[in-house]
Amino acid sequence: MAEKTNVLLKVKGLKVAYGGIQAVKGVDFEVREGELVSLIGSNGAGKTTTMKAITGTLGMNDGDIEYLGKSIRGRGAWDLVKEGLVMVPEGRGVFARMTITENLLMGAYTRNDQAGIAADIEKMFTIFPRLRERKDQLAGTMSGGEQQMLAMGRALMSQPKVLLLDEPSMGLSPIMVDKIFEVVRDVYQLGVTVVLVEQNASRALALADRGYVMESGLITMTGAGQDLLSDPKVRAAYLGE
Ligand SMILES: Nc1ncnc2c1ncn2[C@@H]1O[C@H](COP(=O)(O)OP(=O)(O)OP(=O)(O)O)[C@@H](O)[C@H]1O
Numbered sequence: 001m002a003e004k005t006n007v008l009l010k011v012k013g014l015k016v017a018y019g020g021i022q023a024v025k026g027v028d029f030e031v032r033e034g035e036l037v038s039l040i041g042s043n044g045a046g047k048t049t050t051m052k053a054i055t056g057t058l059g060m061n062d063g064d065i066e067y068l069g070k071s072i073r074g075r076g077a078w079d080l081v082k083e084g085l086v087m088v089p090e091g092r093g094v095f096a097r098m099t100i101t102e103n104l105l106m107g108a109y110t111r112n113d114q115a116g117i118a119a120d121i122e123k124m125f126t127i128f129p130r131l132r133e134r135k136d137q138l139a140g141t142m143s144g145g146e147q148q149m150l151a152m153g154r155a156l157m158s159q160p161k162v163l164l165l166d167e168p169s170m171g172l173s174p175i176m177v178d179k180i181f182e183v184v185r186d187v188y189q190l191g192v193t194v195v196l197v198e199q200n201a202s203r204a205l206a207l208a209d210r211g212y213v214m215e216s217g218l219i220t221m222t223g224a225g226q227d228l229l230s231d232p233k234v235r236a237a238y239l240g241e
């Protein structure tokens with residue numbers, strides 16, 4: 001595979017506070033085109049906050065984020081989705097009272113190429129056959145794993161360059177967890193750059209080109225996915241060994 005050197009996303013000295021509480025205290029990291037980067041860390045480390053700041057759903061107190069070589073400080077989520085920076089939030093957030101197909105169409109709200117949208121819906125049904133079987137079902141009546149697939153499908157409909165996934169395997173059965181990790185790998189192999197936040201650290205690092213470990217609002221370790229996976233400190237803290 002060609003070396004991945006083109007930096008798409010560069011987070012520099014990012015600080016985010018909720019009221020007086022500093023959740024992210026000066027985070028630096030970068031994501032290169034075509035990479036899958038995993039961000040791991042304990043509950044409350046600041047992973048979700050970091051992703052929300054990157055995708056414009058939370059403001060930053062200090063630092064900067066460059067996307068495609070330009071600062072995106074202060075830009076809103078809608079604007080960034082149009083540019084291909086898309087997050088699938090924790091808890092998924094599908095539109096419960098809409099059908100699967102309607103949810104997928106909502107994902108394409110920034111587009112107006114009708115033929116392309118129709119072709120992409122078909123593509124989502126190929127990636128996620130379960131969604132095709134249930135295309136007229138209300139999203140709220142689907143299982144957790146199915147809703148996760150739908151959330152990812154909806155995000156893909158916006159044609160992301162960088163897809164940020166917040167705990168996609170959370171709360172799913174072992175079989176669904178396998179399926180979700182398969183889909184994450186497929187999406188990455190299709191060429192989408194992926195930032196993956198996961199409690200399932202061993203699987204997230206096994207898939208990753210590179211990984212970052214976050215603790216109490218700071219990045220404390222970084223390296224190739226495989227190197228972090230075999231690091232004794234990572235194994236002790238995050239892989240239960
Ligand atoms: N809306 C909020 N208001 C106040 N504090 C918040 C808010 N959201 C998060 N925090 C706090 O910020 C810190 C970082 O939270 P964050 O959700 O980013 O962690 P996380 O690494 O995603 O954790 P988890 O693995 O549990 O999802 C935590 O201490 C949390 O309590």
Ligand SMILES: [Mg+2]
Nearest residue numbers: 047048049090
């Ligand atoms: Mg979180």
